[in-house]
Amino acid sequence: MNFKGKVVLISGATGGMGKEIALNLSKKGCKLALFARRVEQLKEIDKQIKNTESESIYNPCNVKNIEDIKKAVELTKKTYERIDVAILTAGVLVPNPIQTFDGDIIKNSMDINFIGNVYFIQYLLPIMKAQKSGIIAITATLPDRRGVPGWGAYGASKAAVSWLMESLRAEGKKRYNIDFITIKPGSVLTPMIEGYHRHGAVTAKKAAEYIVNGIEKGKKIIQFPIGQVVMIRTMDKFPVRVYDSIDVESQKGDGYPQVDEE
Ligand SMILES: NC(=O)c1ccc[n+]([C@@H]2O[C@H](COP(=O)([O-])OP(=O)(O)OC[C@H]3O[C@@H](n4cnc5c(N)ncnc54)[C@H](OP(=O)(O)O)[C@@H]3O)[C@@H](O)[C@H]2O)c1
Numbered sequence: 001m002n003f004k005g006k007v008v009l010i011s012g013a014t015g016g017m018g019k020e021i022a023l024n025l026s027k028k029g030c031k032l033a034l035f036a037r038r039v040e041q042l043k044e045i046d047k048q049i050k051n052t053e054s055e056s057i058y059n060p061c062n063v064k065n066i067e068d069i070k071k072a073v074e075l076t077k078k079t080y081e082r083i084d085v086a087i088l089t090a091g092v093l094v095p096n097p098i099q100t101f102d103g104d105i106i107k108n109s110m111d112i113n114f115i116g117n118v119y120f121i122q123y124l125l126p127i128m129k130a131q132k133s134g135i136i137a138i139t140a141t142l143p144d145r146r147g148v149p150g151w152g153a154y155g156a157s158k159a160a161v162s163w164l165m166e167s168l169r170a171e172g173k174k175r176y177n178i179d180f181i182t183i184k185p186g187s188v189l190t191p192m193i194e195g196y197h198r199h200g201a202v203t204a205k206k207a208a209e210y211i212v213n214g215i216e217k218g219k220k221i222i223q224f225p226i227g228q229v230v231m232i233r234t235m236d237k238f239p240v241r242v243y244d245s246i247d248v249e250s251q252k253g254d255g256y257p258q259v260d261e262e
Contacts, residue, residue: 001135001216003028007080009072010034011063011120012089014041016190017139020208021087026052028212033076033083035061036090063090063116064108073123083127085135085215088117089183093192095252096153099259106153113157118164128178136172137181137215138165142223144184145236146243150252169220182221183211186228197254200227 008025012018013034019041022032026049034042034056042058049056057079061068076083091113096105117138128134141158148155165182172178187198188207202210202225214222223229235243249256 001218003030003085003212003216005029005031006084007031007033007076007082008085008087009076009083009124010087010089011061011072011116012036012091012139013045013058014038015089015091016192016204017185017188017207017211018087018089019045020204021089021211022056023048024205024208024212026054026056029053030055031080032056033072033079034058035072037062063120064111066119069116069119070123073120073127077127082131083124083134084131086120086124086137087183087211087215088120088136088138090116091139091192093151093154095150095257097150097257097259099261106156109153109157110160113154114160114164117161121164121168125176125178129176133177135179135181135215137179137183137211137222139183139185140165142184142186142228142232143235148251149248150256179218179220181215181219183214184221184223185210186223186225186232195255200225 003025008030010018010022010032013022014036022034022045025032032049032054034045036042037060039060046056046058059072059075061072063069092109094105094109096102121136124136138161140161143155144159144162162182165180169180172180185207187193187201188204189201190204210224211222
């Protein structure tokens with residue numbers, strides 16, 4: 001797959017990874033459509049892209065608002081007449097300590113990290129079906145198979161993304177020539193994990209390279225960095241007793257909010 005001339009829609013375009021993906025693709029002669037809530041940041045990225053061989057448009061989009069998602073897809077199609085690739089990175093990471101377990105945090109995480117992507121897929125599919133081609137790449141997370149103490153809201157929403165993508169991948173390709181790619185980053189140094197020290201985290205620029213190269217190579221699952229992939233996939237195989245013996249606080253990570261019980 002060659003990005004030259006391709007129409008690429010990016011959600012979460014103001015984020016650590018989303019912005020770097022946009023800047024990486026701007027060197028490849030793409031037609032970019034950038035979406036997120038913070039318009040000033042979108043404007044700034046759009047300005048940087050205007051000095052490259054790529055084109056770009058942008059518009060505010062809150063993925064909790066289904067109408068915004070519909071408009072984002074319509075605007076991209078109307079401007080560029082097709083949509084070749086969607087790279088959907090909008091997401092939030094919110095701790096939900098067991099001491100103050102809060103269903104609203106889980107609902108909000110599901111709405112942004114999962115349901116937002118569900119509606120992007122719904123509005124992209126008719127366009128890509130008509131084109132008989134397309135790529136939908138969505139960010140889940142590397143630890144998407146087993147729970148992590150304190151991070152249940154995030155993990156559940158990302159596991160849902162992985163599961164949905166698995167269920168669409170084979171049929172989407174066979175019926176409509178649409179590729180569903182699940183992006184599973186380990187720790188990436190972006191505003192999302194600021195304050196949570198994560199050992200072995202890669203830069204957002206490096207993460208963007210993994211993602212763009214992975215799409216170019218036609219990977220179905222893009223997971224990185226290799227050291228963390230080996231560690232997480234090994235832990236996935238631990239029997240429950242062994243898995244549960246891992247220190248809880250160390251899994252939450254430095255910077256996780258301390259909660260005093262009443
Ligand atoms: N960083 C990591 O270590 C890591 C690891 C695994 C997976 N991931 C996933 O990778 C993706 C990118 O993460 P990142 O690290 O680049 O995070 P980030 O820097 O915090 O960026 C998050 C992006 O999501 C957008 N966003 C948040 N809420 C939104 C909403 N309601 N509507 C529309 N956009 C919204 C933000 O834009 P606005 O605020 O402008 O709306 C921002 O562009 C996320 O899905 C994240 O869960 C990250």
